[in-house]
Amino acid sequence: MILRTIGCVELNSIAWGMHVADEMVKAASVQLVMARPTCPGRYLVVVTGDTGAVQSSVEVGRELAADMAVDWFTIPSVHPDVIPALSATSIIPKINALGVIETCTTASCILAADAAAKAGEVQLIEIRMAAGLGGKAFVTMTGDVGSVKASVEAGIEAVGDAGPVHSHVVIPAPSEELKANLL
Known part of the structure; x- marks a missing residue:
């Protein structure tokens, strides 16, 4: 898979992280790169796709996560490393x-x-x-x-x-x- 644009939402809830990952994928034409728990009880969701779709997906994730969102981003043309x-x-x-x-x-x-x-x-x-x-x-x-x-x-x-x-x-x-x- 060649990734050009990636987006991420990091949450402070594992259960809500799984819910947000599911909704982010359903909200736009993106592929799930990573959805997994991290310490201390956080959950990381990373998606890829066209820039507009990734931006839409991240926005849906941020809105759904509300105050459980710890951090987020969209990176167009992510470096291949x-x-x-x-x-x-x-x-x-x-x-x-x-x-x-x-x-x-x-x-x-x-x-x-x-x-x-x-x-x-x-x-x-x-x-x-x-x-x-x-x-x-x-x-x-x-x-x-x-x-x-x-x-x-x-x-x-x-x-x-x-x-x-x-x-x-x-x-x-x-x-x-x-x-x-x-x-």
């Missing part, structure tokens, strides 16, 4: 500099990852979503130091007030031991 990073299937032959952006919601982390990937010559390693992280999420990326710095800054800027960004770091020369734990 985002989906493999979400599923931890990125193929990274070598880690140079390492960038990490840690956010307070999964949705804002996906926004940060997309912006970071588009901003510089980096490869996304993984987007880790809230499992065992108290609801937070983080994205890791690699490339040369300058590209990683630019990408981390672009990712932070893309989150804006949606996140917020909890922390971020650029490690110019990570140890071999750390690299082994990332791949």
Whole structure:
């Protein structure tokens, strides 16, 4: 499946998350990419399709979720590294500099990852979503130091007030031991 536009609604209820996922798919011509619980008792719904359909689907999800919606987005022309990073299937032959952006919601982390990937010559390693992280999420990326710095800054800027960004770091020369734990 080639994903061009993705949309997401993150909720603080698993039961309502399932209901919202069902209604989002019924509301517009979209495909469900992901619908699953995350910590701490949140539920993440990601859909894909034409931009207008995704926007409509996300709006229906937001309206239905009401105050249970934690975060949401629509990303037209999502970077191709985002989906493999979400599923931890990125193929990274070598880690140079390492960038990490840690956010307070999964949705804002996906926004940060997309912006970071588009901003510089980096490869996304993984987007880790809230499992065992108290609801937070983080994205890791690699490339040369300058590209990683630019990408981390672009990712932070893309989150804006949606996140917020909890922390971020650029490690110019990570140890071999750390690299082994990332791949």
